[in-house]
Amino acid sequence: MSDRKNAQINILVVDDDRDIARAIEIYLKNEGYNVLLAYDGLQALNAAIKENLHLIIMDIMMPVLDGVQATMKIREEKNIPIIMLSAKSEDYDKITGLNVGADDYITKPFNPLELIARVKSQIRRYLNFGSIEKENIKGIYRTGGLVIDDTSKEVTLDGEAVQLTPTEYGILKLLVSNAGKVFPINQIYEKVWDEPAYSPENTVTVHIRRIREKIEIDPKNPRYLKVVWGLGYKAEKI
């Protein structure tokens, strides 16, 4: 029953009520979408940066970081469509949500058909808008001659395959998929390892060095993985 054409589309569902999140997940998977789950705004924000998302469905009332705040943060980074969910149908929520950068709004309890309709509408709008490149939907990231295919997990440099370890791949994907953006070392650690960074930040440095050895002609003068002194690393946007 699942559409093949939707198999590449990643939707993030964010709700602290796991039953609701799971229910939505079922509806969406039934339509053939690929679904990721998060249970608070912070997780959502991390996923938005790390994953190749095409739509976010987010509850407003959440612990840690509520839907409104999370939306604002995400908007600073990405331009993915966001549908807000709210238990109450109060105007205040709606207005806040939309002003803050949400693209649509659904009140709970919602009609599954309506949810799907709005999801499709947003996706159509997003994909047609040209705001996204065809490449992105396939999970392909690139800068200069460096190409990362996240579907096959293959990395090529000027057409030649590069062999990376899982950790190296994770770091490179994070940086290249957000090319130009500077990531502090501990943020890299947290996003790639998915656990709080205490102090072993040297680890990241060592990995960076190894990636450079594999993708840079002259690791001392990197073209792609650049350090921004005192701030972190970034993949040069070429």
Added chain:
Amino acid sequence: MSDRKNAQINILVVDDDRDIARAIEIYLKNEGYNVLLAYDGLQALNAAIKENLHLIIMDIMMPVLDGVQATMKIREEKNIPIIMLSAKSEDYDKITGLNVGADDYITKPFNPLELIARVKSQIRRYLNFGSIEKENIKGIYRTGGLVIDDTSKEVTLDGEAVQLTPTEYGILKLLVSNAGKVFPINQIYEKVWDEPAYSPENTVTVHIRRIREKIEIDPKNPRYLKVVWGLGYKAEKI
């Protein structure tokens, strides 16, 4: 001689010395601004709440409610730019004024041209704030040919990259993102270092000097990073 485009802009002039208030009124009307007058802090506060103001020029020494107190009250309500006027150029006044939320500062007797220049600068800053949101949301700050991209932490001057150290970057970002606003040295220290400033830090001065060397053609006559004597530094709004 009056600009039509300024006809919609309402400036409140607050001074208990009516001659001075009227003099300022004339200068401003000459530029095409719409001028309202108030003769003490309480009137000013009322006007700030009732009228649709775009700028306030306020004397510090006033009966009923002085300029500092009035500024604090107004700040609780609105975020209109406020330029403080002071007969004496005593440090105490200046520092209090700026810490309390004034955006700029002029000492009497003042040069009419300077007054107008500062008025224009503040108005521009205030009115642009809403419309440049797109840039702001992406973390791009600019004044003149100086552009700061906070995502990639890149600074360019007339298109050419400028290499700044983390501290230099922090200072420049603070000033440029609030271009036109004067920051006392200890405020700069506290915001950039994120720790209390104990002794008057010569450190900031040295950093300013280093930034100037990198972004100014003639560091002795800076176009961007200007000192406001006895007060602090500001990035010129160009």
Added chain:
DNA sequence: CACCATCCTTAATAAATTCGTAATTTTTTT
């Protein structure tokens, strides 16, 4: 189960870059 290969982490050291301080000079204000 022992062996091997791969990858990750840690530590130690080196290299690079930046920072803060103090002393001195210049500029501005009174």
Added chain:
DNA sequence: AAAAAAATTACGAATTTATTAAGGATGGTG
């Protein structure tokens, strides 16, 4: 002219990143 504020200069200390190497965990294989 005196005083205050800011600019300038130079240099050693401190911070941050790079590099190298060794040890340990993991997983596959004979």
